[in-house]
Amino acid sequence: MLRAFSTAATGMSAQQMMVDTIANNLANINTTGFKRSQINFGELLYVTMQEPGTEVASGINSPGGLEIGSGVRVISTVKVYTPGELQNTERNLDIAISGDGFLQVTLPSGDIRYTRDGALQLNANGELVTMTGYILEPAITVPTDAVSVSIAKDGGVNVTDPSGTSSVVGTLQLVRFPNPSGLLSEGDNLLAETLASGTPTTGTAGEAGFGTIQSGFLEKSNVQMVTELVNLITAQRAYEINSRAIKVGDDMLRTANEIVR
């Protein structure tokens, strides 16, 4: 059978994955702290029928070889950690990390996860939690009688008590990874450490390599609608042309079938 059928099929499935990735990026265009995914393709192995430089006659080496590729595969999808736009929300517990770094949260199971979603809230015990209710690590408890809470650029959480005195009840800690693209996305804006991401380094906002904390802002997603739409069109056309190749191959085989009538 024609090798071209399976080659074109790999092309179609790769483009389909690209559409899937773009669709997820577009769906999350308004998700706080979302980082867009980029899909990477690689060629499949070639069938080498003749290596370049093979001796075709004594003393004569062929200048080229005969190599037929067998299509394409998706190597990886990586998160692109470019900064998202900062949106002013004027809410005192909304924070954006301007620069590198993740917040840590503790799951009910005790495991640690990482996020850049800084829409923080207080739970019933006065602990700082994320939108989905996970407690920040290290836990910061705001006294129940606090009149106001503010978060400084270095992550220090200031509270003012009814008598008007302010005190720091804790400092947000940030972590960095050697390879943030290697983090595993678990949904709910949470990321998990993997072998590829490397081990986290903890620090406070503003230290070397760490970003600073902007209170009253949220980091929007870094998805650019126009770029995604252009990619979508490209993927669609590429899908189409690969299916056209299958059609042509089909026609060729039909012609072959018609020889014997």
Next chain:
Amino acid sequence: MSEVTTQVSSSIDALMREFDIITHNLANVSTVGYKRTCNAFSKSLETRSTGQQTYSPGVIDLETAFDFSQGNLVETGRPLDFALYGKGFFVIETPSGPLYTRNGVFSTNQNGQIVDSVGRIVGGGAGPITIPAGVAPSQLNVSGDGSISAGGITIGKFGLVDFQENENKLVPAGENCYRMPVQDVRPVAAENVVVKHRYQEASNVKMIDELVDILMVSRLYEANMKFVTAQEETSSSILSVAMG
């Protein structure tokens, strides 16, 4: 079988192979750093018919070659995307020897070393390039010659090589990489190449050109098949005359 029939069937074979090659190009229309494979069989038929080439019966030019022309540069903004403009390759270190690639979509591994998208180490001038722990990828500055620095401190330099006129002797190794052929081809330091930071080099496959080639191949194939059919009819009528 007559000599003509043999020639037609080998020509059909070559056209099928060319079709395989075109579909491979089409499948890789969005593969970063991909270089299209060209197969000149249908074109060599064309030049023969216009008499530009001496006709040598039975010899079919089946060689494939890579078209190493520049692909478009696409800005992505990702701090570890690099595109090469001009002639040259990045070096990928593998246990079985170096590979060469134009795909500059890199990442860092758990040790902070720059690796390619399947995790193999990208060669610097001297060993792997390690991004220090205090430096975020977004702080990297990469100059046109491939030197990487952050905050004024030099981190490393991409080892860029060129094969000059031997480029076509490279053997594809999959994943957009090439390896050196067994015979004596050695890379030299690349001179006419510029590293573009936060860019990707798009595949140099042009959809329209490939479509035109596909049409050409399928028509030539059809014509060859017609010939086989005609030949069959002729021989059967000759047979029926002979057999009465």
